[in-house]
Amino acid sequence: MLELRHNPITDEWILVSSDRQKRPVQPATSTCPLCPGGVEFDRDYDLAVFDNRFPSLKLDAPPVEHPADEIFKNAPSFGKCEVVMYTSNHNSSMSRMPIGQIEKLIYVWEDRTRELAKEEKIKYIFPFENRGKEVGATLSHPHGQLYAFPFIPKRIQAMIDAEKKYRKEHGKCVICDVVDSELKAHERIVYEGNHFVAVTPYFARFPYEVHVYPKRHISFFMDMTPQEKFDLAVILKIVTSKYDSLFDEEFPYMMAIFQSPVNSAMEDFHFHIEFYPPKRDKNKIKWMASVETGTWTFINPTTPSDIAKQLKDTPYII
Numbered sequence: 001m002l003e004l005r006h007n008p009i010t011d012e013w014i015l016v017s018s019d020r021q022k023r024p025v026q027p028a029t030s031t032c033p034l035c036p037g038g039v040e041f042d043r044d045y046d047l048a049v050f051d052n053r054f055p056s057l058k059l060d061a062p063p064v065e066h067p068a069d070e071i072f073k074n075a076p077s078f079g080k081c082e083v084v085m086y087t088s089n090h091n092s093s094m095s096r097m098p099i100g101q102i103e104k105l106i107y108v109w110e111d112r113t114r115e116l117a118k119e120e121k122i123k124y125i126f127p128f129e130n131r132g133k134e135v136g137a138t139l140s141h142p143h144g145q146l147y148a149f150p151f152i153p154k155r156i157q158a159m160i161d162a163e164k165k166y167r168k169e170h171g172k173c174v175i176c177d178v179v180d181s182e183l184k185a186h187e188r189i190v191y192e193g194n195h196f197v198a199v200t201p202y203f204a205r206f207p208y209e210v211h212v213y214p215k216r217h218i219s220f221f222m223d224m225t226p227q228e229k230f231d232l233a234v235i236l237k238i239v240t241s242k243y244d245s246l247f248d249e250e251f252p253y254m255m256a257i258f259q260s261p262v263n264s265a266m267e268d269f270h271f272h273i274e275f276y277p278p279k280r281d282k283n284k285i286k287w288m289a290s291v292e293t294g295t296w297t298f299i300n301p302t303t304p305s306d307i308a309k310q311l312k313d314t315p316y317i318i
């Protein structure tokens with residue numbers, strides 16, 4: 001079963017993708033399907049992108065199995081789910097990759113965004129990474145993913161609505177103002193580069209949440225200068241390296257990259273990246289429990305400025 005189902009109670013789309021239950025689980029290095037010579041690649045590679053074998057969205061989505069009801073609406077799962085291989089080195093990670101390799105990855109994200117946006121029915125292109133078994137990563141080989149949605153997902157729409165409201169009231173972009181305020185307050189900065197800044201935001205939902213913002217109002221990877229791309233690679237390496245140093249382990253996280261919607265009226269949303277580590281301490285998990293899942297309200301058991309200080313003081317290897 002592969003289809004989109006609409007929830008009329010919350011007005012949101014759900015991806016029904018029951019084949020995903022057959023996905024492989026974390027294998028030993030020798031059987032990694034993502035290593036050169038594994039199931040996916042018969043030879044060595046540098047970076048690579050391929051279609052997810054168990055996609056929730058595909059360009060040749062099957063027609064919906066049941067006609068839509070008055071209330072229960074469905075739609076074909078049109079879109080794309082890609083796997084983005086960061087490197088052929090199984091034991092690497094964003095925190096350990098050379099800066100040049102992260103830079104290449106940024107060019108790959110840019111290229112995929114430009115390519116997928118050509119499909120008019122695609123409305124949102126979302127690169128992300130789930131790192132660690134705590135966030136459900138089934139393969140440990142360093143890789144991320146990318147979903148191209150045929151709709152603007154609910155939380156993105158909430159951000160766009162908030163930005164529109166703020167712009168109406170203040171005449172400027174809310175994220176530009178958040179960045180200015182964080183730079184002025186100087187309490188929650190984890191690392192500041194020339195063009196990007198990493199902060200534990202004032203309104204962090206997860207204890208070790210970090211946001212990476214460009215100082216300039218840009219909306220897509222395509223808008224970045226080569227210098228900005230280099231700077232972004234540096235800051236991504238520093239943030240993830242600090243994460244790994246924090247408890248001296250491969251720190252699990254979810255990394256969400258927010259660009260503007262494509263093929264829509266709103267194409268100037270402020271690009272940024274959000275990291276959500278699931279841990280609240282070395283051996284403690286911050287669960288998405290009843291309040292978080294049921295009400296979309298997060299309880300942060302830490303103070304973002306304290307975490308910023310802790311992360312700022314945490315060493316990193318570049």
Ligand SMILES: [Zn+2]
Nearest residue numbers: 032035090141
């Ligand atoms: Zn591997």
Ligand SMILES: [Zn+2]
Nearest residue numbers: 173176217270
């Ligand atoms: Zn802005």
